[in-house]
Amino acid sequence: MIDLHAHTTASDGTWSPEQLVEESQRLRLEAVGIADHDTLDGFLAAQLHALQLGVDLVCGIEISTRHLRKGHPPVPHVHLLGYFLDGPARAGFHYWLNRIREDRNRRNREMVEKLRSLGLAVTIEEVEELGGNITGRPHFAKLLVEKGYVSSLAEAFKRYIGENAPAYAPRHAPSTAEAIEQVRAGGGLAVLAHPARLVKNDFGMLEEILEELSAQGLDGIEVFHSEHSAEEQKLLLGIAQSRGLLVSGGSDFHGDRKADVNLGTGINFNLNIPIQVLEDLRRAARHRAPTEP
Known part of the structure; x- marks a missing residue:
């Protein structure tokens, strides 16, 4: 059994890489x-410990993007x-x-300044x-609740930080095409995460x-993902096979932040991802040489 999607304190998980x-x-x-x-910081921090304990550690990253569609x-x-981005070059x-x-840091500083201009001490x-x-x-929303400026996260978004609210500042997320290009140029494999969540189970849209x-x-x-039912996993497996796409899977473990999601086994033991999934990915990655200068 393997798990190729776990988070640490290097991003929004509650467990350290070690x-x-x-x-x-x-x-x-x-x-x-x-x-x-x-970020790759969590993987890099765990490398030596994994080697010492004999744990097969796979380099991965989850990149937030937006897909630009014609029409x-x-x-x-x-x-x-993105997988296998730990080699040289x-x-x-x-x-x-x-x-x-x-850019994330710029956006956060800009939002702080806007909130302060509205009289909120943050x-x-x-x-x-x-x-x-x-x-x-x-995290802005949580802070506004803690400080008593709003009574709920939803109110924080509606009054202050939602897209049409006065303290909102846009973040320039890369396009999905750009992220795919960057991952492939670095010699990695580009895999779409939790696709059922993305399309809210509209598999016709997913096909498009x-x-x-x-x-x-x-x-x-x-x-294979903690949020995918057995029926959805079967459907997604068929889609991957019909399109010639590689298959990946993981729990999306975040530690205490998602307490119902367990490392390896997902939610209520709905995951049991075979090692063959990783072997197929590694076989494909061996044929992917970095193209970046």
Whole structure:
């Protein structure tokens, strides 16, 4: 059994990279993939510990993007998993990631200034204490609730930080096509994360999106996920096979933040991902040489 989608304190998980490795060993997982949001730091921090404990650690990342469609509105919150970006000659990919983080930080500072201009006493340090390395609007909302400026997260978005609210500042998320290009240029595999969530189980729309993303170089889809029912997994597996896409899978473990999701086994033991999934991915990755300068 493997798990190729887990988060650590390097992004929005509550377990340290070392804790995740130790739990993987305790559970006797055949492999575990750290796929933190917009950073490889969790994987890098866990490498030595995994080697010492004999845990097969897979390099992953989950990149927040938006899919631009001709003749249709953009599809927001498209999460792209990138695998095997831990080899040499990945400098261009790391530079691209730094640009994404810098833009996130710019947006957060701008929102703090807007909130302060509205008379709300908030600081960037307070927000980052809640959000860590991937501070975003949910952490702003939580802070506004804690300080008594609003009574709920929904009110925070409606009055202050929603897209039409006075303290909103846009974040320039990369397009999905750009992220696919960057992952592939770095020698990695690009996999669409939790596709059923993305389309709210509208599999007709998913087929359209996959048609477009496949033309842009998408390598695979996350068939096995804690939120996917057995029926959805079967349907997604058929879609992947019919399109010649690779199959991936993972729990999307976040530690205490998603207490019902267990490492390796998902929700109520709905996952049992075979090692063959990783072997197929690795076989494909061996034929993917980095193309970045």
